[in-house]
Amino acid sequence: MGKKSQKKISNEIPKEDNNDSKAESVPFYVLITTYLSYLILIIFGHIRDFFGKIFKSGEYAYLRHQNGYAPLNSDFENFYQRRMYLRIRDAFNRPITNVPGRTLTLLDRVSHDKNKTFELTGTTTEVLNLSSYNYLGFAQNKGPCADAVKVSIKKDGITTDSPRMVAGTHEIHRELEKLVARFVKQEDAMVVNMGFATNSTTIPALVQKGSLIISDQLNHSSLIFGARISGSKIRVFKHNDMKDLEGVLREAISQGQPRTHRPWKKILVMVEGLYSMEGNILKLDKLVELKKKYKFYLYVDEAHSIGALGKNGRGVCDYWNIDPNLVDIHMGTFTKSFGAAGGYIAGKKKVIDWIRLNSHSNIYAEGMSPLVCQQIISSFKIIMGEDGTSDGKKRIKQLMDNSRLLSTELKKMGFIVYGDKDSPVVPLLLYNPAKISAFSREALARKIGVVVVGYPATPILSSRVRFCCSASHSREDMEEILKRISEIGDLLQLKVSTRKNIEL
Incomplete structure (x- = not known):
């Protein structure tokens, strides 16, 4: 962290410095490679479906009329789920087993049939929680x-x-x-x-x-x-x-x-x-x-x-x-x-x-x-401070500090980040569909719990990871999180921003 990232941030919000929500344009080569990735997925998906319906017709029976009943899922509408979502399904809906506070305990699972089904391994993984909407840190089982x-x-x-x-x-x-x-x-x-x-x-x-x-x-x-x-x-x-x-x-x-x-x-x-x-x-x-x-x-x-x-x-x-x-x-x-x-x-x-x-x-x-x-x-x-303490004010202040720190430092590293810097939600753009699951898996390997989002929840070119800041995280937590995210960014080549001189 540089000296500028350690400046004290007051509760007063300077509006003239907070109009940073304009989305950065997508670099041309990222645009091309993202479209190519989807095109390749679609072409090979249809090829597999064509031969699958001939040689493994039983696996496609649920997409055809059976005994006079129309299929509940059409072949066309089901294509995305079969050929795209299924490949990265392990990055979504991970089960948890504790209070979603500063950390989160995930139930480890494996799939032996290419993400069609999962089974629990009996082990758990504790991660720093950037996935829950625990903005003020009130998701607690004590206190x-x-x-x-x-x-x-x-x-x-x-x-x-x-x-x-x-x-x-x-x-x-x-x-x-x-x-x-x-x-x-x-x-x-x-x-x-x-x-x-x-x-x-x-x-x-x-x-x-x-x-x-x-x-x-x-x-x-x-x-x-x-x-x-x-x-x-x-x-x-x-x-x-x-x-x-x-x-x-x-x-x-x-x-x-x-x-x-x-x-x-x-x-x-x-x-x-x-x-x-x-x-x-x-x-x-x-x-x-x-x-x-x-x-x-x-x-x-x-x-x-x-x-x-x-x-x-x-x-x-x-x-x-x-x-x-x-x-x-x-x-x-x-x-x-x-x-x-x-x-x-x-x-x-x-x-x-x-x-x-x-x-x-x-x-x-x-x-x-x-x-x-x-x-x-x-x-x-x-x-509201009606408990006789200043805990509420401290939580609000800590949340704002964490939000500004995460957003600004990610931009300094070269990531493309959406949103206002006072927002506790910090979206980091991934673009390429292959990087949705890759980021999630790499984050899990580094003990960070994140939410990744892609089409159709976002536009087809705007796959992203959505970080949710919390007052339960300390400055040390945030610095460690930034360090690990930077490693993932280097590995997946996500530092594609062309903006320079980002100031806090």
Whole structure:
């Protein structure tokens, strides 16, 4: 590490120095070799299928009509899984056997049939954990949060055995909802026992036929799913591009609804505070300016940003120092920064009351487990300093230090890295599909647990490894991680960046 990497990083975030999320263009030779790799895989895959269907027809029977039944999987749709994913399957879904904290214990496994099946060896491997969303380090089985949960189990049990609207609203639910509302500075909040359902069942309660949803092109699937089942018209704008959003808004407002050209009943813009695959932070300052100008409703998904961004951990509004009341609907999850499960919706009391009456998660789904509520309450109080310590502030500071260090040092080494340097999610580009599994295997050999991602979860040219920083890692951990990643980068020839003079 150079002297610059050891500079003290304050909790105050200099915005003028943090606009580093513009993606670097792909080097031409990397582009060509990546396309060639896919082309070779596809050609040889089809050749193997051609001869396999002739000489090993039994292995392909499930892709043909049988006894009058159509195949559940088509030959074409199944090709990627058979000929590409299967080759690198060992890099995904590795089973674990402990708390996903600073380290992670993996169950070792082997395959004797080219990744079609796996069997456990009975041994384990402990790795430094850069794969879990344990941003503030609350994924723990000891400490004040775990102690409070133990007491909660004895007092309240583990389930309410009923939907919230029937007999499943426990006093601890209301305690948590009031705490969430206070934390995000809103009038009221509603908690849901599943993060995905928080979005997918709330959006249909807010907008219906005759409304328009304008969605960022990289929004999470829960937002997309909720938008589709709402019955609203959907338009998409370029990722985090406020100029493109303004163009979509101007056209939508001027043209109105299709055919009739009547004004839209509602216009709802849906965005995320932090995009977990790109590491980009929402340009909320510019978005709020558009909101004041065009008078649309704003829905911000803070699944990854709540707890992880801002000097107080209050998310993207805190990060940009913007009044939270300028956002109409605040959504967040407890699965990342709080070491728990579920999600929340916060806003004006009348709006939240309406959602309670119309959200399927509140009407049909079982209420959040009391012990999960207690975990969230305890972590909230630590973050807010209401436990009588400064532990929460230290965690937020440590997370930001680790995020900046990892992002900046990787760029200095010559890797192509996406995202803002204050993002706890740091994507490192791999490009070539063969390097997806190669990076994962080399990282495991060096005792680092990582998540690798490829097509179709990313564009075909944007295979990547996604590092998730955590406050549970010390500076020494991060320096050791950087050293090992550099070794892998040299081995796999990943240091292809053309940018120079990266400064912290």
